[in-house]
Amino acid sequence: MAYETIVEDNIDVLVCGAGLGGTGAAFEARYWGQDKKIIIAEKANIDRSGAVAQGLYAINCYMGTRWGENNPEDHVRYARIDLMGMVREDLLFDMARHVDSAVHQFEEWGLPLMRDPKTGGYQREGRWQIMIHGESYKPIVAEAAKKSADKVFNRICVTHLLMDESKENRVAGAVGFNVRTGNYHVFKSKAVIVAAGGASMIFKPRSVGEGAGRVWYAPWSSGSAYGLLINAGAKMTQMENRIVLARFKDGYGPVGAYFLHLKTRTQNCNGEEYESKWWPGLQEMVGKEYLDPELSHATHRPIPTCLRNHAFINEVNAGRGPIHMITMEAFQDPHLEEVGWENFLGMTVGQAVLWAATDVDPKNENPELTTSEPYVMGSHATGCGAWCSGPEDISPPEYFWGYNRMTSVEGLFGAGDAVGGTPHAFSSGSFTEGRLAAKAACKYIDDGKAQGIRVSDKQIEDLKTKIYKPMEHYKIYRNEVVAGSVNPNYINPRQGLDRLQKLMDEYCGGVTVSYMTNEKLLNIGLKKMKILEEDLEKLAAEDFHELLRAWELRHRVLTSESVFQHTLFRKETRWPGYYYRGDVMKLDDENWHVLTVSRRDPDTGEYTMEKAPCYHLVGNDE
């Protein structure tokens, strides 16, 4: 093969993926490892990569203990009820007790945090959110990471992790290719922090054709956080917990600032409040413990995001759509109108474009909302990801194995979307998780845990052959047909993605089936997934760009298979409004108040599933 092999040796900490989690990891690693070799491998350009590439208009996770607003345990309780009890409270508490220190540093670095003129504190959007002018959020944190790292490798698509051959289940680095030059890159490292992204585009999107990239989570979030870890045999948790978002129709513009700051509300097509009529039936499904509108009203305990989706979905299916966001009142105030528009320009410009294209002025009409296709990620109102160790001073024995944020593979750490059971981390929490993982990774090395790592040339060469196979395959078979993309010997990455999206949609609870699935559908889906995996061996890539898409697809497929397995395992409907198991439509605390944990054997591809105990924060006297 003509692709040059470039080896970066003797790395101490390798950061794979430099969004908010990865930049936090690289930044912090330098403090604990001032003489260590810290390297970043990033698929795009670190200045504008990850989910925050276009900016953010709010930091959604800020305690404000400095201003007497919240304590870490308050945030844990909030995330717990929002996720119907299924969270890792040790990891959440840990993230929450550190997150403010990240935000205060962001302000010092120049990120414009809005101030409340009355209190002098940060401008609150809601209880947990503070408002920012965050167009340059990503370039600012990237600057911090660049100052700490020895080298940033941009445009490297990391495809696989390297495994140690002297000790089983220990990481040894990563490999990938440069999407510009095509060169093969080998990173030999003592510790690896996977801070890659969650998965968009694994379920068929509502948009079609040209608009298929108008997804809620970035199209470049290719599930590599999961693909890399699953392939290395790391245990995963809560992968069934996909998320569905209620958003402005088509543009998927965010609604948080509208609800919380602009105090807008929703109505059905007849101008009626519709949520409350669905609560009694829903309460029978999930129990009063999880849905108690009177208690929520009295104590401001939130009604879980999924349950509000449930009311939305059912109202639309009952024929009273569309659901409108009532903006006409708030937008009469020029300041609030400005906030409403800048909110989009700061983080979802496409929504502003769509309203301009359709002459929607929310001052004069109430825009439509919709529920999105599902997404698999771990930092918004859901907690998919790897089964990671918590911190020593908090975690119970089942949650602790030596190093904070270390996965079940030694020396392999996670941050952001990669860590399971930690929803509501958002940008600041992901950055914080990166910092925590970095400190732990340095300690792991200093404790001598990474000694004697051996990686054979064979492992490196085998992976090289694997990585470029789609290009070889293309070269061999392309001339069998005159022209075009139809070939009996292969499919291209787009064709594979289309098949995956259709399959996930129809069998795993996507949009076209109103998020419904059952055991029979899941089993059929899994069979089709196996065949898709076989066909992926015949994936063809015309150039390096298509090779990038090929490996993104493979990471998406590994993610999807895990979602199938977890959804099949959890025999209950825990999150109505995210998805429904039609054969078990009730929440079942007796059998399923547990976290689901899976492992895919990297050699055989076989899945093993287990239940892990769910610990909750309680008072010392309880």
Next chain:
Amino acid sequence: MPTFVYMTRCDGCGYCVDICPSDIMHIDKTYRRAYNIEPNMCWECFSCVKACPHDAIDVRGYADFAPLGHSVRVKRDEERGTIAWRIKFRDGREKNFLSPITTKPWGKHIPKLAEAPAPSKEMRNSELLYNEPKYIRMDDGELYSLKAAGLKLKEGVYY
């Protein structure tokens, strides 16, 4: 809205190619100018639009749901620390917005941790991160712990 590039403005400098998070801005080999090779993988994030020194890149709403006749233009200025937006509606109305992007000279106030005083052994063995505990509340308080909060973790069904 996928991006497109005006033929007469682009000089093929490649800034957009360098920055695009989705790897879809490429240089056309015949015209030696940039174009969007995969519009259905475009997130309309405007990274390329902001990076273009010639204002050569624009966006046109997704064909499957956005009617023609609109525009959203942007000017990002690191020197002044501002970003300016102009939205033109299909019916001709216009809206303009101006926001700060930073409060400090670019990159000047981000520390170089290789030069920070090294952490003590005690700090290494604690749960503290860089700049902690001070930056948690900007006071002299300690890091939070379950013990201090009077809490413990307990297995079972709690809401």
